[in-house]
Amino acid sequence: MTTRIDRRMAKLKTEGRPALVTYFMGGDPDYDTSLSIMKALPGAGADIIELGMPFSDPMADGPAIQAAGLRALKGGQTLVKTLKMASEFRTGDNETPIVLMGYYNPIYIYGVDRFLKDAIASGIDGLIVVDLPPEMDEELCIPALKAGINFIRLATPTTDDKRLPKVLQNTSGFVYYVSMTGITGSALADTGKVAAAVKRIKGHTDLPVCVGFGVKTAEQARVIGANADGVVVGTAIVNAVANVLGPKGEKTADPAEAVATLVSGLAQGVRSARLAAAE
């Protein structure tokens, strides 16, 4: 069974360029604005959309994504609404893959079976759940795979060769390589090290490897993209939203336009990064 992610990755491989994977926070700063951001992403050059599910206690996220999550929750976002946002997006775009990203508790409270059923109905293709390592695969990963949804795992610099097979075992869609230890939005890691790490992971899997954590500019996207199957950008997009919000949360410019401008630049970056060896 192939998903939209598999098909999109295969297509990009034939084009010989890496994917631009864009993260934004669902419901930030409110539902309607957030949906307009989501709708603007493909046209601006996003190849895969990561739709953030806000959580009150995002332990692996830096200040920017924490603040975005709090704005979204304050704006009334819930998991029900995040799924609704995906299905509204799907009425106008049935091709761009959507990956839900967040923490486990809201899904657990929603109910795993009900969540998977509703996620499929909403056109969700993959899941990234930060606090579910392979040791906890029975919780959601295995049921998701059975339901036909990709479960995308994070590999990190602490994931050594001995552990990689365990991490990759039930991973599908792509592998998300977190280029450094730390929280989201930290400084970019050394590109040479990233290239070596991607090569190391590719020694263990045929899945595409996307790299994230710290990519903010088109130039960085180009450099990282030269050595990976995809470049993930998150904090920079969330900041683009925050930058057009006033002290009381009022919009000083159109957030969707601000995000589209940033993503267009990043898209040029990845498009100029020819895959050296598109095997």
Place this chain on the structure above:
Amino acid sequence: MNKPATPNSFRTGPDEQGMFGIFGGRFVAETLMPLILDLERNWNEVKNDADFRAELTDLSTHYAGRPSKLYFAEGLTKHLREVSSAKGLGGGAKVYFKREDLNHTGSHKINNCLGQILLAKRMGKKRIIAETGAGQHGVASATVAARFGFPCVVYMGATDVARQSPNVFRMKLLGAEVRPVTAGHGTLKDAMNEALRDWVTNVEDTYYLIGTAAGPHPYPELVRDFQSVIGIEARAQILEQEGRLPDTIIAAVGGGSNAIGLFHPFLDDKEVRIIGIEAGGRGLDGIEHCASMNAGKPGVLHGNRTYLLQNADGQIMDGHSISAGLDYPGVGPEHSWLRDSGRVEYVPILDDEALEAFKLTTRVEGIIPALESAHAIAHAVKIVPAMDKDQIVIVNLSGRGDKDVHTVASMLGMEI
């Protein structure tokens, strides 16, 4: 492996996956997984290692002042017998206090910190981080870090920094860096998030010294084992002093480390009734309490599945308690399992009831208890008058209340 509803022993958990029934586990980011597995390996090596045990026992004895005394609270017993007589009951059990307040640094927290600092040293770590609410664990962490020459960073919610300034100063004197956490609402939950963010960033050299029997496996197990010295001593002491086991034991539960430390050695003594006290705050009708096991439901936070205060969308709520040490929306996973298995009863005590017990204990015993411990005493005050005179109750006096005098003064409308 699933546990049967009524196991032969309540003392065998967790299983190899770190589960107590459906509770516990290892819900952490992949970056932390190798560290947690490494900690588990080291913990398994030392937990039955004679040299490690000997070093810990030596420090517990000569540095922390163990064993802590089991004290017959004669003044409180007499008072509660008068209450019993006034009600025409003519009863009133004997009340004993397990005096963890007499430990170095003033609470049970030192038991866990000594154990973990030896583990950190053995693992070759170079830096200690910790989270703290009221500051008791922060002070104990800063203390052992000073004793063993580790740099120490303590994360503390900005709200707690403001209301617990004496403890902040103590930590600084001890050489620790106190980092106020402004994220979220600036309490223990947010401090724990920030400590985890530090750990996920500084994976190579940092040891995370968790203060309670919660978090990802193996923390709930190892903190429990380091705190079990409380129950092991209490059990031997009551047998020595009374020639039999107590009828009831009571301890306050925030994260639950002092409680699990007292309870665990008694879990298979079926004749002993075990009661954990949750912070009822201003009542369970609203949201101003921290009674996760009475008013919450199971969920996943801070590395484990356990009872949590949360809304219908799975967002974690901020609780309330007069006692900063109980001001946490979750609880250690073993307590959740003990609750569901029915072995331990968990009941709430309100802010006002704890405050009354605080004042009463100070007056009739000449002991100023921590507000956390006052919750446990408050429940004894409720049940002891209806018990028989030949019955015995042990209350865990987990810490001393010097740190709380400002809070109590403000509750009583006084200025000091």
